[in-house]
Amino acid sequence: MPGVIFSADDFGLTPGVNEAVARAHTNGRLTQASLMVAAPAAADAVARARQLPGLNVGLHLVLVDGDSCLGHARLPHITMADGKFPKNQVALALRYFFSPAARRELRAEIGAQFAAFAATGLALHHADAHKHMHLHPTVARMMIETGQKFGLRRIRVPAEPPGILRLCGEKPGFGDYALHAWSFLLRWQARGLQAPDQVFGLKWSGHMTLARVQTLLEHLPAGESEIYFHPAVERDDVLTALMPDYEHVAEFEALLGLQAPARP
Numbered sequence: 001m002p003g004v005i006f007s008a009d010d011f012g013l014t015p016g017v018n019e020a021v022a023r024a025h026t027n028g029r030l031t032q033a034s035l036m037v038a039a040p041a042a043a044d045a046v047a048r049a050r051q052l053p054g055l056n057v058g059l060h061l062v063l064v065d066g067d068s069c070l071g072h073a074r075l076p077h078i079t080m081a082d083g084k085f086p087k088n089q090v091a092l093a094l095r096y097f098f099s100p101a102a103r104r105e106l107r108a109e110i111g112a113q114f115a116a117f118a119a120t121g122l123a124l125h126h127a128d129a130h131k132h133m134h135l136h137p138t139v140a141r142m143m144i145e146t147g148q149k150f151g152l153r154r155i156r157v158p159a160e161p162p163g164i165l166r167l168c169g170e171k172p173g174f175g176d177y178a179l180h181a182w183s184f185l186l187r188w189q190a191r192g193l194q195a196p197d198q199v200f201g202l203k204w205s206g207h208m209t210l211a212r213v214q215t216l217l218e219h220l221p222a223g224e225s226e227i228y229f230h231p232a233v234e235r236d237d238v239l240t241a242l243m244p245d246y247e248h249v250a251e252f253e254a255l256l257g258l259q260a261p262a263r264p
Contacts, residue, residue: 003223003224003225004217004220004224004225004226004227005031005032005196005224005225005226005227006028006029006030006031006032006227006228006229006255006258007030007031007032007033007034007156007226007227007228007229008020008021008024008030008032008033008034008228008229008230008231008255009033009034009060009128009130009228009229009230010034010036010039010060010130010230011033011034011035011036011045011049011057011060012035012036012037012039012040012041012042012044012045012046012060013036013039013040013041013238013239013242014040014041014232014236014238014239015041015044016232016233016234016235016236016239016248017041017045017230017231017232017239017248018041018044018045018048019232019233020231020232020233020248020252020255021033021045021048021055021231022048022051022052023233023252023256024229024231024252024255024256025052025054025055026052027256028255028256028257028258029255029258030055030229030231030255031054031055031056032055032056032057032058032125032126032226033045033049033055033056033057033058034057034058034059034060034126034127034128035049035057035058035059035060035117035120035122036060036062036066036067036130037059037069037113037116037117037120038062038066038067038068038069038113038116039062039066039067040067040238046120046122049120049122050121050122056125056126057122057123057124057125058124058125058126058127058128058154059113059114059117059124059126059127059128059147060127060128060129060130061110061113061127061128061129061130061133061134061139061143062085062113062129062130063078063085063092063096063106063109063110063129063130063133063139064085064086064087064089064092064130064131064133065084065085065086065087065089065130065131065242066084066085066130067083067084067085068083068084068085068109069109069112069113069116070083070105070108070109070112071083074105074108074109075105075108075109076105077095077099077101077102077105078092078095078096078102078105078106078109089131089133093133093136096136096138096139097136097138103138106138106139106142107142107146110139110142110143110146111146114127114146114147114149114150114152115150117150118150124147124150124151124152125154126152126153126154126155126156127143127147127152127154127155127156128155128156128158129143132158132202134155134156134186135158135179135182135183135185135186137185137186137189140185140186140189140190141189143155144189144190144193152193153193153194154193154194154195155190155193155194155195156195156196156199156226156228157183157186157187157190157195157196157199158179158183158186158199158202159180159183159184159187159197159198159199160176160179160180160198160199160200160201160202160203161180161198161221162176162177162180164198164200164216164219164220164221165203167219168212168215168216168219169215170203170204172203176202176203179202196223196224196225196226197221197222197223197224197225198221198223198224198225198226199225199226199227199228200216200225200226200227200228201226201227201228201229205230205246206230206243206245206246206247206248206251207246207247207250207251208227208228208229208230208250208251208254209247209250209251209254210250210253210254210257210258212254213227213254213258214258229251229252229254229255230243230246230248230251231248231249231251231252231255232248232249232251232252233249233252234248234249235248235249
């Protein structure tokens with residue numbers, strides 16, 4: 001029987017996301033969550049996580065389209081005036097690759113986010129990145145080097161096999177094949193760290209409904225699979241502005257609708 005991890009991204013973004021994570025862990029299949037340490041509701045997420053010892057919490061590194069820890073004065077080349085990272089992922093990725101000043105700031109911010117996670121007192125179970133920014137080789141190298149200083153042992157390698165998508169009735173495009181091939185670079189960079197064999201949630205990001213997840217579970221390949229979600233108990237202005245087409249509530253309901261495993 002293939003092993004399955006059910007995980008949630010954006011823990012700490014809003015109270016509605018935090019409530020969904022807590023309830024999906026207590027009453028559903030969620031076993032893992034990735035924390036945005038500089039997000040508006042991060043403190044609430046940490047308080048909830050301390051009451052859920054069975055929930056594995058990791059760092060959701062934010063280096064694009066989100067809040068920084070260090071702010072614009074410390075990160076003038078990679079953040080906007082409000083201290084947030086820009087939304088344009090391609091432009092930012094080029095800056096991280098070509099600009100020495102941007103790379104210095106990037107390393108400092110990655111260190112600050114790992115330090116902020118350590119300050120919560122929560123055990124660092126894993127690390128990944130918002131919008132899979134750690135597929136960028138420069139980001140991956142810094143994340144792994146810095147993370148290991150904080151005890152990092154596990155990361156997410158977002159490798160979604162196109163063949164499994166086809167079995168689920170989805171027609172993979174060129175981008176799906178290209179992204180899967182590109183993920184092998186990250187897996188090579190992360191050698192020595194633990195990582196799931198495959199990850200699902202990229203093609204259907206924000207739309208992991210119960211029906212889709214049930215279909216996926218019928219076609220999982222051998223090895224360990226991570227299925228990640230963006231759950232929330234309700235839509236709010238923050239989620240609507242950041243992810244206007246995501247079905248956050250449907251993803252929360254999917255985690256509750258799946259038969260919950262027996263807890264010790």
